[in-house]
Amino acid sequence: METVDTAPAEEVLRLDHQICFSLHAAARAFNGVYRTALKDLGLTYPQYLVMLVLWEHGELPVKRIGERLRLDSGTLSPLLKRLEATGCVERRRSPEDERSVTVRPTPAGAALRERALDVPRRIGAATGMELAEIMELRVRLDRLTEALDGAGTGLAAEECVRD
Template sequence: MTSAPGAPPDPPAVPDAELLRLDHQVCFSLHAASRAFGGLYRQALKDLGLTYPQYLVMLVLWEEGPQPVKAIGERLHLDSGTLSPLLKRMEAAGLVRRERSRSDERSVVIDLTDAGGRLRDRALGVPRSVLAATGLSLEEVIGLQDVLARLTVALGEAVDGG
């Protein structure tokens, strides 16, 4: 069977047993890369006193300013059971403050403290050092991010639709 003009080519015929090999599992490649990134970020963030999930929260707040907990969770794909203890530890460390929303008492807004805001200057070198460690060009990283974003949407739709 041939593909329609402009459509991606048909995948080559591969026996199921061959597809079952660990080396051919996209999920394993992503898992291994994620673990490698985790180690790299532990090293890169050590001097900032941040864990990787805390760094992600700080990125959201540095970029967007005060945010409701729900918005942070949606942006980072984290549920409240994971996010709430993380934010409490960050508050105890003096990086953020949690306040009830004035417009909706059920909502908690997270804002940076002065110390959390100042930490941004110390974090400026992290993305460039991570980029250098990947061994990829900026263009390759951008292309990879695009592919991963499309993969995330497709997998989300497969889960929601199935």
């Protein structure tokens, strides 16, 4: 069985053979479909992800939202400010720890959930895949993410050893 290590050099560097490019192209295609599906809600895709987390968990510290979405505070803070400006969320400092900010959906943000119920169905239909295929792909992508997270840590350690 041919592996990346044994494949001919001219094949390894072909754009069409790069999994990262396939994932990048799929992500861009998803963004386009989401842009259309979310237009009526007045949300961008990253804002939609924040709202999904809040609809699922209610009030959360900003740090926890960032962990859940894999976003750093420099990316998440402006996103939350924009959601607050649209009236979808409310941010407030924790009375126990002034450094901690919590976020919760406002009544308007909570009401938006009902209007968003059709979004996953529209996205699913756009994929042309059966639900079982979508779920299997998600499981495989989650495994890939976990492996890459682990490999990234290992690669960073290798760099330290070489330096």
